[in-house]
Amino acid sequence: xxxxxxxxxxxxxxxxxxxxxxxxxxxxxxxxxxxxxxxxxxxxxxxxxxxxxxxxxxxxxxxxxxxxxxxxxxxxxxxxxxxxxxxxxxxxxxxxxxxxxxxxxxxxxxxxxxxxxxxxxxxxxxxxxxxxxxxxxxxxxxxxxxxxxxxxxxxxxxxxxxxxxxxxxxxxxxxxxxxxxxxxxxxxxxxxxxxxxxxxxxxxxxxxxxxxxxxxxxxxxxxxxxxxxxxxxxxxxxxxxxxxxxxxxxxxxxxxxxxxxxxxxxxxxxxxxxxxxxxxxxxxxxxxxxxxxxxxxxxxxxxxxxxxxxxxxxxxxxxxxxxxxxxxxxxxxxxxxxxxxxxxxxxxxxxxxxxxxxxxxxxxxxxxxxxxxxxxxxxxxxxxxxx
Amino acid sequence: xxxxxxxxxxxxxxxxxxxxxxxxxxxxxxxxxxxxxxxxxxxxxxxxxxxxxxxxxxxxxxxxxxxxxxxxxxxxxxxxxxxxxxxxxxxxxxxxxxxxxxxxxxxxxxxxxxxxxxxxxxxxxxxxxxxxxxxxxxxxxxxxxxxxxxxxxxxxxxxxxxxxxxxxxxxxxxxxxxxxxxxxxxxxxxxxxxxxxxxxxxxxxxxxxxxxxxxxxxxxxxxxxxxxxxxxxxxxxxxxxxxxxxxxxxxxxxxxxxxxxxxxxxxxxxxxxxxxxxxxxxxxxxxxxxxxxxxxxxxxxxxxxxxxxxxxxxxxxxxxxxxxx
Numbered sequence: 001x002x003x004x005x006x007x008x009x010x011x012x013x014x015x016x017x018x019x020x021x022x023x024x025x026x027x028x029x030x031x032x033x034x035x036x037x038x039x040x041x042x043x044x045x046x047x048x049x050x051x052x053x054x055x056x057x058x059x060x061x062x063x064x065x066x067x068x069x070x071x072x073x074x075x076x077x078x079x080x081x082x083x084x085x086x087x088x089x090x091x092x093x094x095x096x097x098x099x100x101x102x103x104x105x106x107x108x109x110x111x112x113x114x115x116x117x118x119x120x121x122x123x124x125x126x127x128x129x130x131x132x133x134x135x136x137x138x139x140x141x142x143x144x145x146x147x148x149x150x151x152x153x154x155x156x157x158x159x160x161x162x163x164x165x166x167x168x169x170x171x172x173x174x175x176x177x178x179x180x181x182x183x184x185x186x187x188x189x190x191x192x193x194x195x196x197x198x199x200x201x202x203x204x205x206x207x208x209x210x211x212x213x214x215x216x217x218x219x220x221x222x223x224x225x226x227x228x229x230x231x232x233x234x235x236x237x238x239x240x241x242x243x244x245x246x247x248x249x250x251x252x253x254x255x256x257x258x259x260x261x262x263x264x265x266x267x268x269x270x271x272x273x274x275x276x277x278x279x280x281x282x283x284x285x286x287x288x289x290x291x292x293x294x295x296x297x298x299x300x301x302x303x304x305x306x307x308x309x310x311x312x313x314x315x316x317x318x319x320x321x322x323x324x325x326x327x328x329x330x331x332x333x334x335x336x337x338x339x340x341x342x343x344x345x346x347x348x349x350x351x352x353x354x355x356x357x358x359x360x361x362x363x364x365x366x367x368x369x370x371x372x373x374x375x376x377x378x379x380x381x382x383x384x385x386x387x
Numbered sequence: 388x389x390x391x392x393x394x395x396x397x398x399x400x401x402x403x404x405x406x407x408x409x410x411x412x413x414x415x416x417x418x419x420x421x422x423x424x425x426x427x428x429x430x431x432x433x434x435x436x437x438x439x440x441x442x443x444x445x446x447x448x449x450x451x452x453x454x455x456x457x458x459x460x461x462x463x464x465x466x467x468x469x470x471x472x473x474x475x476x477x478x479x480x481x482x483x484x485x486x487x488x489x490x491x492x493x494x495x496x497x498x499x500x501x502x503x504x505x506x507x508x509x510x511x512x513x514x515x516x517x518x519x520x521x522x523x524x525x526x527x528x529x530x531x532x533x534x535x536x537x538x539x540x541x542x543x544x545x546x547x548x549x550x551x552x553x554x555x556x557x558x559x560x561x562x563x564x565x566x567x568x569x570x571x572x573x574x575x576x577x578x579x580x581x582x583x584x585x586x587x588x589x590x591x592x593x594x595x596x597x598x599x600x601x602x603x604x605x606x607x608x609x610x611x612x613x614x615x616x617x618x619x620x621x622x623x624x625x626x627x628x629x630x631x632x633x634x635x636x637x638x639x640x641x642x643x644x645x646x647x648x649x650x651x652x653x654x655x656x657x658x659x660x661x662x663x664x665x666x667x668x669x670x671x672x673x674x675x676x677x678x679x680x681x682x683x684x685x686x687x688x689x690x691x692x693x694x695x696x697x698x699x700x701x702x703x704x705x706x707x708x709x710x711x712x
């Protein structure tokens with residue numbers, strides 16, 4: 001059976017160009033970059049090039065740092081633990097401002113810091129599903145606030161947060177600002193200078209790079225304490241032999257992500273809109289979040305009368321991969337936090353299904369998906385007790 | 388945590404083939420119309436349970452023969468995940484051919500067991516158990532409608548979790564039936580506490596009359612008591628701890644021996660218990676007017692021994708430690 005992958009916010013296919021670029025670093029150029037001999041040093045030009053691509057990719061300055069981590073989760077945890085040791089532990093500044101919509105890799109470190117004495121403010125989104133500058137400002141007491149951490153793009157809805165406005169605000173108030181840009185890179189332009197961020201996390205596998213490698217941008221002069229202690233890698237900021245192949249792959253993936261940004265916002269957008277329009281043609285459906293506020297690849301749809309997992313099960317039977325953050329598909333029984341926070345009708349909290357496209361998605365795939373989706377929705381509604 | 392937990396995301400892989408098959412092709416989905424029921428000479432019962440807001444809702448249609456109370460046909464509709472659909476489907480199948488009273492005895496565990504591929508492997512992972520709990524509730528609801536009695540009024544149904552509409556009765560029953568030990572498990576089985584969390588413990592979103600932590604504590608305490616009682620009542624007297632043995636002996640003496648002796652102004656005390664290979668030897672001492680009375684050594688002692696033997700265990704022997712006997 002031909003399968004169709006519409007779960008690109010979970011992970012993406014590695015671009016074959018990326019894979020080819022990584023290939024030599026397994027059996028040919030396998031030295032440890034920290035070794036003094038030729039096996040070690042011959043990796044350096046490749047690592048320098050990869051780093052260059054990352055700096056260019058997010059418009060970082062020479063004086064800033066981008067440290068290579070294992071994933072965005074590690075990057076996020078590194079920032080939160082550094083903030084804890086620098087400010088919270090000694091009671092200098094105990095407040096952290098974040099949102100109710102963060103990925104668990106921000107939400108759970110925040111909860112953990114709460115246990116260690118931090119005062120964490122979880123901002124609920126407005127009716128548009130985002131958190132605005134003014135909402136942050138309300139709690140932004142510079143004497144108390146150690147960190148503001150707001151995601152750039154929400155993983156479930158694809159809604160873009162006004163990171164630049166919040167960055168300017170934090171700059172004005174002299175408060176450190178972190179953003180989890182995991183879902184932003186490759187979908188919209190990510191520019192650390194333009195957005196005034198102090199820390200920024202990303203993960204290669206969300207933009208057609210390999211799994212197991214990510215990055216953390218740290219602005220010059222932004223304070224930091226390492227999360228991993230050990231060797232002197234990454235200038236002492238992240239110990240552990242770097243994932244050479246992953247690092248190289250991430251560099252290429254970043255370059256491609258920016259190269260395809262235009263394509264993403266024209267061709268992928270068109271396909272996404274085609275699917276979205278088709279969904280809206282089905283009666284009693286809705287899409288969460290205004291189209292113009294979302295990244296070009298994401299649809300978070302609700303089909304009245306159909307529980308989310310039942311629908312993605314059905315789609316999976318026909319070879320289509322979509323996802324749901326709702327109760328029944330995840331390990332927990334919680335209704336979708338985004339829908340709850342956005343104050344969408346309670347009845348719809350379990351009906352959310354996410355489709356996320358990529359530059360590898362074809363029009364044939366979208367056409368097939370539309371047909372299957374219509375069939376599935378009508379089958380499941382025919383057995384629904386509430387439709 | 389263990390090796391089997393390290394690679395996550397195996398939710399769907401834990402569904403049995405029967406569950407998967409019924410998710411794809413439920414056999415009894417749909418409804419029974421009034422006309423259909425009439426044609427079958429049956430009374431139609433329609434019962435709803437759950438709510439869309441909770442993520443699960445089911446509607447059960449039963450065609451019941453009014454003469455025999457037998458369920459002739461059963462159908463369902465469901466808003467729910469695949470496992471909710473599969474358990475509803477199995478539940479309707481289990482209903483057919485049973486009388487209403489028999490069907491009321493079908494529990495969520497029966498439904499889950501019927502969905503297993505092999506008897507030792509659960510049909511669904513634990514967090515999906517709540518789907519079959521609902522199947523069980525809806526049958527009771529249907530039965531109450533058929534019998535024309537108000538389920539909530541009759542059973543004084545107290546709702547503990549409003550979000551998931553879970554009753555005090557259900558929670559207590561689920562704790563007992565599944566031997567649940569934590570609030571998290573109650574949530575997994577019933578969905579109570581999964582939403583606004585107010586009902587978990589005081590201090591949540593809104594104050595509640597009942598809290599899961601208290602219910603759990605109460606039921607567990609009750610279960611422990613019953614466990615002790617059961618072990619006491621069982622014929623394993625010899626295997627009991629010394630404390631339990633003594634308690635039982637004391638109780639029995641209070642109940643059957645002391646009243647008679649006290650009439651004569653005397654009393655009896657347990658001084659020691661010795662456990663041998665074949666016997667449990669109880670050493671007694673007389674106090675008050677019994678002390679020194681010769682008859683105590685013979686008649687009273689054998690009366691006590693007989694009483695203990697009959698009520699507790701034949702291995703009991705009773706001795707007096709009083710010197711002059």
